[in-house]
Amino acid sequence: MRLPTLPRFTLADARLALRATVAALVAYLLAYWLDLPKGYWAVLSAILVVQSSLGASLAIAIDRCLGTIAGGVIGVGFAIVAGPSFGLTLAFLVLGTFMAALLAARSPSYKLAPVTVCVVMLADPSHADPWVSGLERILEISLGGAVGLACALLVLPSKAREYLYPHVADVLDGCAALIDLGARGLVEGTLDPATLDATNTSVRVALRAADTRAGEAKREKIGFFSQSRDMTPLVRGGRRLWHTVIMLLRGAAHPMDKELGRDAGPALMAATTALSAVARAIAANMRDGEGVDMDSTLETASGAVTALDAQMDRLAQSGAFSGDGASLVQLSAAVAACEHLLENLTELAARLKDIRAPMEE
Template sequence: MPSPDPGPALPSFLERLSGLLGPSHFKLGLRAALAGLVAYGLATGLALPNGYWAVLTAVLVVQATIGASLAVAIDRALGTVVGGVVGVAAAMLAGNSAVLTYAALGIAVFLTATLSARSASYKLAPVTVVIVLLADPSHVEPWLSGLHRVFEIAVGGVVGMASSILILPERALLRLFPHCAKALRLNARLLELGRDGLVGRGLDPGDLDRLNAEARVALRAADARISEALTEQVGGLVGQADPAPVVRSCRRLWHSVIILLRGADRPMDKDVAQRVAPSLDAAVAALSASMHALADRLDGQEVAGLDEKAQAARAAVAALEAEAERLNGEGVLETAGADTLTSLFAAVSACNHVRENLEDLAARFEEVETDR
């Protein structure tokens, strides 16, 4: 009996693996590995007493983007310096007394933990206090213990930042726009689902909730990249326009789509739906095409005819507005239910707002691209 062909299984596994791990993941892994090796070599060469702190810091500082790496390096430096100062002071006051050490430990950890609760930049301070205060129970030279710790983490921080900048660097800006592109594609699909619900073609609430949740996650990820991009600017590592307006325009567009979705679970009256469906289909199709084209542009692809697609969307939305006015002028809406009237004019308004936000998003992105 012939054995089954296992051929398709391997490509399928590789496809799933490629979906989980991309080039950016391997770049981060390479940067972290090289940073750890360089830090270990320096710690060994400098004969640091606890050189593993340099290695740990170097690996932790290396993040997905330069801005994220700089933020982590600053946080570790602040936490180490503050924790070292407090730890040294506590150790010198406690001396060789076990009772005083016990009290000093509680007070020092309380102070630094309170500070870290106020600002996450100092979250390493309590850890540094414990290390400085307890690493040398005799407390003969606590200032030297603190100095060693600061120096070890400084070495790791410098190595980590150098690795992030010099080894296949990735700017936060380039990691931000793909999240906006994903949100745009999700919004295009949400707009189509809402249109189907309004004209009575059926609407799956599960799909609606899932796509909305994914759009929310994508926009939150973009927000996180904004802070990283601004950190790169403050650190003087790059010069670029503020990307925040791009994300804000993308979020406003999502809110505009939600306006249409609010009435999508209640189809319009059949007569009104039949009359408005062709214009609504054309408007949604044009807006969706424009969103997908702009999403491709945000992903770094060369897109031809972006302006033409925007003009087509503008014309289609204008035609939808004209159709709604025509229905009103012909008296068709006089016999329509309140829900139908609300849904119709909400859909027209939503499409118009989506178009405006799309144009604003394209303009804001063009500003950043020109500056870059």
């Protein structure tokens, strides 16, 4: 019988758990000290606001406050008009929920508004007047949001860039694998469609995750919680690199003519191998720090692409390009893709150095 494997927790997981625990404790103590009637709303809000990065916490805090205020205003207004009447309460509850849900559908920032409408309108009438109940809910949720944001900022804070680097690194590793697949498909005819689809899907998923983290990093910068440079060039560079790799893959479904592959194949394989090594080196640099050398691999790749161009010139002068037209198109597209890949990787490495520069000062 095979025993189930235990989940592996990282240091980042432990820091997030600690922040959430501290936020829940502080929110509970403040709600108790302020004698809030439903202090659990503050505790729940504090826990929900604490996210993996400060930028994500800031986004959740803003959304909860906006949704609570909007829902509170709608709920209080309708509760006052409805009074103790069951029929009016039911009618305005339906109308208020529809209005708040419509607002939430228009903007995700108001997704808490329908919940707040229901909480305010269905509150125990013996406890307080509707407007008092609404103000209490707004105070409790706002208090929890403030506590959660403070804990995200002060208790072992994590910046979005710490989570963005691994996602972009995954994009680069995926692109490196695709470069190798495409080159072997062109020269050897060994392209595996299933592996190609799976790798492309992993790159696409990593790019979506990187976009999310880049947005969080931008919110940190706008909120004056971070002085680092804009992280979006890294994501944009990874996406541009992937699009260039797709140029290489378009002609890789079928191998080139054997004679052309024999003449140009070694230089093409050398160039693509060097380029995929650069992508992996940049990915390792993002994961492991600046101790991983990118410059030497870039220099090697530059030499390999230059050698590929020189081989193309020699083949053109010798008349080797008078054969199969489809193979010539494949080869020309592959060479152009290699040149663009080198440009993209060089720019990506430079952007990474620029982004890291302020942290060294």
